[in-house]
Amino acid sequence: MGRRGDYKHFLPLQTRWADNDIYGHVNNVAYYGYFDTVVNEFLISQQVLDIHNGPVIGLVVETGCKYFAPLEFPQKLEGALRVAHIGNSSVRYELAIFKAGDDAPAAEGHFIHVYVDRDARKPVPLPQQFRKVLETILV
Structure with a gap:
């Protein structure tokens, strides 16, 4: 498990009422929404991704997440981001979700994006x- 100092970029987040599941904590699928938001x-x-008109878009080809502590609504969070690997057309993003102010993450995960031509999808x-x-x- 990493720590806050292992990450390079942070974004304040807020849990939403709809994030909670029947067990009273943030459901696992909500973490992927947080990850997508941070990336x-x-x-x-940074003005390198134009989601509406850019010629290059990123497609997720792999994801993973480890959960260490429950989160719930209402709670202030911080999403954290670093890049672990840059390939020719791919990037491995590593992410963490922290309760605001905590040094240890509630969850850590990764996305691998392959960047493709918007139209040809190559x-x-x-x-x-x-x-x-x-x-x-990059770390």
């Missing part, structure tokens, strides 16, 4: 500016 917010805010090399931005959070 895409970073890429969009892998393409990562654009140079995209790669430069990813290198800022």
Whole structure:
């Protein structure tokens, strides 16, 4: 299990009423929504991903998550992001969800995205500016 200092980018998050399941904690599927939010917010805010008109889009080809502590509504969270590997057309994003202020994550996970031509859906090399931005959070 990692710690807060192992990550490079943070995004404040808030649990939603709909995130809770019948057992009174955030359901496992909600974590993937948090992960998607953190990755895409970073890429969009860095102006390397245009979700509406960009020629390159990322497709998820692998995911995973480990859960360490329950979360519930209402709770303030922080999503954390780092890049573990940059390939020719793929990226391994590693993520964590922290209760706001905690040093140990409630969950850690990963996404592997393959970047493809929007229309042809065939892998393409990562654009140079995209790669430069990813290198800022590479560990």
